[in-house]
Ligand SMILES: [Fe+2]
């Protein structure tokens with residue numbers, strides 16, 4: 001258990017040390033993520049209902065995977081913040097626009113890495129975008145909307 | 147899809163513009179004529195024989211704007227179009243612009259309604275190259291050009307008008323590279339490609355859209371982007387014309403809600419002329435605005451919906467040529 005905790009601490013330290021260009025809007029700062037009510041996201045139609053548990057934003061590692069030829073991306077790790085997580089996908093806050101269909105890798109605090117495909121992106125401020133993405137499975141893909 | 151195109155597909159025929167057959171030697175293909183709705187096509191021109199020009203004139207006088215060739219012979223017809231019609235330096239540029247528009251209508255429309263992304267790109271790329279050739283290289287007098295712009299709203303006329311306007315505006319804003327102008331013209335043609343995935347009943351609805359329908363409609367920039375982003379020969383500017391043409395200067399647009407300075411220049415150009423064309427063309431439920439009213443609207447929205455500098459430039463072009 002202790003090992004597990006210290007491993008998590010190490011990972012968290014590593015993730016917190018990653019480059020981060022985010023500027024969090026006031027509603028996303030502080031210890032907890034507002035109230036149970038989440039900012040509504042137009043166009044997000046979930047198959048499974050989601051229960052919101054207020055809590056601190058969770059940091060995660062983020063790295064683009066080459067996916068759209070016309071969009072040049074540096075294969076660099078960034079620190080992003082996870083807004084929520086479901087069985088099929090997640091929502092993150094990132095410092096720049098991510099285009100629908102773009103792939104990126106996400107490194108979670110438990111040490112796991114997941115390949116994701118962006119489904120939508122909304123502007124919050126010039127250094128903060130909220131991005132909804134689906135986990136990419138080997139043969140099929142889950143929807144970001146579940 | 148237009149009624150004529152649907153009818154033609156039944157018989158494996160491809161619609162072509164009657165006007166493209168006037169003058170010059172005829173294409174080496176069989177040409178068919180189709181009567182009213184449901185009528186079977188009849189042979190109008192037999193391969194290898196001289197084209198009956200008086201009969202062709204009569205068809206045009208009677209408003210027959212579309213004839214047909216077999217889908218198997220469409221390549222020969224396109225070769226003829228390039229060699230005999232579009233490359234004919236004797237034709238004034240304005241006439242060639244109209245011919246290009248009329249001749250491309252069914253080909254581009256077919257690709258845009260039901261073609262794969264590759265064929266859409268190929269067809270729109272060819273159209274854009276010829277458009278730049280006719281308008282930019284040969285300097286059509288803009289005043290004449292505005293006079294012949296289509297005012298009936300169809301998927302094709304909107305796309306082709308937006309493409310032409312984007313080209314004119316981009317050039318006036320200082321973009322001089324022929325390659326970029328072709329890209330912009332093609333981006334203009336493609337900007338609403340995602341609408342082919344929006345249900346027809348929503349696209350054609352004459353009354354106000356419900357909230358759900360409006361959300362469906364708002365998906366078209368994303369759907370168009372997703373369809374094109376996997377293609378190697380699409381550039382970033384074109385993708386942004388498709389994805390960002392409904393973003394607003396004040397950040398209240400969609401799909402991202404990104405404000406002006408973060409939106410691609412080509413998308414801001416497209417947004418202005420897209421609105422201008424939407425305002426000035428006739429719809430089944432309303433007459434198009436006269437240019438003056440459209441100018442007033444754009445002026446009012448400068449700095450709110452649209453980039454004010456681009457609006458100023460577009461209004462200057464319109465006023466100079468009205
Ligand atoms: Fe549009």
Ligand SMILES: [Fe+2]
Nearest residue numbers: 304337338420
């Ligand atoms: Fe449009």
